[in-house]
Amino acid sequence: MQPPAIIWDVDGTLVDTAEQHFSAWSRLAAGLNFPFTRADFAATFGMRNPEILRQLFDPGATDERCRELGERKEDLYRASVREEGTKLLPGVAALLSGLAARGCPQAVGSSAPLGNLDLLLGVTDTRRYFGAVVSGDDVSRGKPDPEVFLTAAARLGVSPERCVVFEDAVAGVEAARAGGMRCVAVTFVGHHPAEKLRAAGADLVVGSLADVTVDDVAALVRG
Ligand SMILES: [Mg+2]
Structure with a gap:
């Protein structure tokens, strides 16, 4: 598995x-x-x-x-x-390291320009976790088009069915589903209500990534 x-x-x-x-x-x-x-x-x-x-x-x-x-x-x-400066949101540091310890490939799939992502990954000291960083500069169609996530999967060398996307926005959840991926949606910053994220197709909606375990994530792609 x-x-x-x-x-x-x-x-x-x-x-x-x-x-x-x-x-x-x-x-x-x-x-x-x-x-x-x-x-x-x-x-x-x-x-x-x-x-x-x-x-x-x-x-x-x-x-x-x-x-x-x-x-x-x-x-x-x-x-x-x-x-x-900026800080990682609750639960993120533990998930990044927990997923890495289980051998999960991880990538960034963001609409932001690469310069912003470079800065944020540097300021938060998280770059080492990511096998691929796909920015808005790498794609011609923004979310809800799945291009950014499909590009990230391709760069990791994994199939979309094996991917779980972490998102906070309706357009991002739609992009994940359009790409044939599972999706965990987080409402912590509160820009998108849980019911809209669920309606967009999120498999799991949580208040914070501190509520998500590596086993929860693995269960989404099993079977
Ligand atoms: Mg977002």
Whole structure:
């Protein structure tokens, strides 16, 4: 019996960097003289930067303008992660090491740019756990398309049926299911309610990854 392979979403699952994203968008918006509220921010969850920029600031923004503003926002975000640091969410450290001890291959599958993932894995000292890191830069279609997770499985050299995705967002759960993978959804940061994650097809919905054991994960891909 092969151990399960795990693919981790990062924002909201491995770490909670929502405040640093909010602060980066706020500072970008202030520089452009646009209003930016908590409600505006909540509406951006799961969206990629060009869509956010066109929806909130400038519907007619060219690709070049979106790239430029997106880079400015990510620079602001990375600066705030570097200044403030970030911590692993509850249960994550124990699961990472417990899964590694059982020989489970692990990968990152995130919509974030590679520069952000490099920084976060460095700040949290978790890079050694991951056999593959797939970022938003590696795929042409964002979640709920399964491309990011299928790419991660391919880079680990495992079949989708052997994979369990850890996610916090409805689009991510949908992506896992569309890729033929099992999915554990965590509600800890509270952006997506449990019933919506369940309706999207999560096999297991937990309040925190501290509630999940390696055996729970292995049971999802057995039989
Ligand atoms: Mg997430």
